[in-house]
Amino acid sequence: MDNVNRSPIQLTASAAEVVKQLLQGNTEAPYLRVGVKGGGCSGVAYMLGFDARMEDDDLFEISGIPVIMKKAHGMYLMGMEIDYQQGSEAAGFVFRQPAG
Numbered sequence: 011m012d013n014v015n016r017s018p019i020q021l022t023a024s025a026a027e028v029v030k031q032l033l034q035g036n037t038e039a040p041y042l043r044v045g046v047k048g049g050g051c052s053g054v055a056y057m058l059g060f061d062a063r064m065e066d067d068d069l070f071e072i073s074g075i076p077v078i079m080k081k082a083h084g085m086y087l088m089g090m091e092i093d094y095q096q097g098s099e100a101a102g103f104v105f106r107q108p109a110g
Contacts, residue, residue, distance in 0.1 A: 017070035018088040025094040026073035
């Protein structure tokens with residue numbers, strides 16, 4: 011990949027595995043987009059989805075997955091860990107703030 015930066019986020023092994031399965035064959039939205047929007051308890055809500063790369067996106071490779079995010083979102087996501095948890099009631103991605 012061209013122009014790949016050091017990622018401000020990390021994916022756990024289980025999150026990476028699920029993302030890779032979801033990305034398989036997705037040619038219209040071949041990138042995992044991680045971002046933030048206004049709202050939530052801390053003033054921001056975290057977003058995760060699949061998208062095409064845009065001009066103002068930073069590109070990262072995490073566990074072999076092409077990840078994009080808006081340059082301005084990096085400060086909100088720095089050190090964030092994204093996990094995938096599956097329980098008897100629900101399953102989904104979980105954003106964890108770094109300790110400290």
